[in-house]
Amino acid sequence: MNREEKVAEVEKLNGKFKEAKIAIIADYKGLTVTVLQELRHNLRRNDAEFRVAKNSLLIRAVEDTEYKGLQDQFVGTTAVTVSYGDPVSPAKILAEFSKDHPELQLRAASLDGKLLSADDIIALSKLPSKEALLGQMLSVMNAVPTGLVQVLSGVPRTFLYALQAIKEQKEQAAN
Secondary structure, eight states, X not given: OOHHHHHHHHHHHHHHHHHOSEEEXXXXXXXXXHHHHHHHHHHHTTTEEEEEOOHHHHHHHTTTSTTGGGGGGOOSSOEEXXXXXXXXXXXXHHHHHHHHOTTOEEEEEEETTEEEEHHHHHHXXXXXXXXXXXXXXXXXXXXXXXXXXXXXXXXXXXXXXXXXXXXXXXXXXXX
């Protein structure tokens, strides 16, 4: 790889880091190409990308981004997963994949400028997806007006029951 190619690769990686919501660093030593292709395919379906690059290029690529804290993690065989959407989805995919393929070892991640350990990535993977959380929030928001309507309709209903009881008492008294 000549100098121009390296500069172009650093610029490309830098652009990916600037767009990313989360970056996850993993060691992929011992995984076959077909297994890595399967992982890439799963991540691509969830708006994430799995990249393998030289550590020196990765160190330069993160210099002016919020992922600068990951520079110490770029040692050995390094793969970077960057996600442009929901940060939980790639964490779930990588955590599940590492259970089936222990060769993939999660090292660290950066989310909103905060450095996460491998344990933090596993904890992140156990969270519900963004869509599930939005659904839960919507059901809670929907329950409040429904409960209010039921409470408010209870007052006239009780009043009608009282009137009905008075009517029935008067009818019985008249008979």
